[in-house]
Amino acid sequence: MAFYVSGSKIGADLNTTSTTALFALGETVEGSDGTLWEYVNASTSVSAYAIVAINASGTMAMASVADAVAGLQLAVAQNAFAASEYGWVPIRATGGATNQMRVLCSGTMSGGNALYVGGRTGVCSIQVSSSATLHGVMVYGASGADHATVTSLACIVSWPKCNYSGA
Numbered sequence: 001m002a003f004y005v006s007g008s009k010i011g012a013d014l015n016t017t018s019t020t021a022l023f024a025l026g027e028t029v030e031g032s033d034g035t036l037w038e039y040v041n042a043s044t045s046v047s048a049y050a051i052v053a054i055n056a057s058g059t060m061a062m063a064s065v066a067d068a069v070a071g072l073q074l075a076v077a078q079n080a081f082a083a084s085e086y087g088w089v090p091i092r093a094t095g096g097a098t099n100q101m102r103v104l105c106s107g108t109m110s111g112g113n114a115l116y117v118g119g120r121t122g123v124c125s126i127q128v129s130s131s132a133t134l135h136g137v138m139v140y141g142a143s144g145a146d147h148a149t150v151t152s153l154a155c156i157v158s159w160p161k162c163n164y165s166g167a
Helices: 065-070
Strands: 028-031 035-042 051-054 059-062 073-076 086-093 102-106 115-120 123-125 132-139 150-164
Touching: 028 086, 035 051, 035 073, 065 115, 073 086, 073 132, 073 150, 102 115, 102 132, 123 132
Parallel strands: 035 059, 102 123
Antiparallel strands: 028 035, 035 086, 051 059, 051 073, 086 150, 102 150, 115 123, 115 132, 132 150
């Protein structure tokens, strides 16, 4: 099931990206299942389900420890973006009845694990070393993969932010 706009932004499509700016960067729209989405421009290519950092100008890239130190707003991209493409990323999302909201994860984890960003750009893990603690993202289910493998897990997103835990 695709996400859809439940607010009054005519022409907003939460499921696609565009090479043309259709809205002002930083605009938000209410979506299906109580979601809230922000309009952004990708400064680099972004993988689907990656954790992204949004700067004050409305551009985004896959999140790193440096973004955590800067205190940037985070989101979880539900679409892949090519560099310079525009689109919508959720900053608040329950995942819906079918747990359709997803996030990239590495390593063995299950619901309730503390999550971190930093080992791999845009990917959360349970590895603490030189990482930023991720708040506002909770995964459902479990991943039995090793840290070399990246998989997507269903998640809840609620105004995600990081605080830095490394040196």
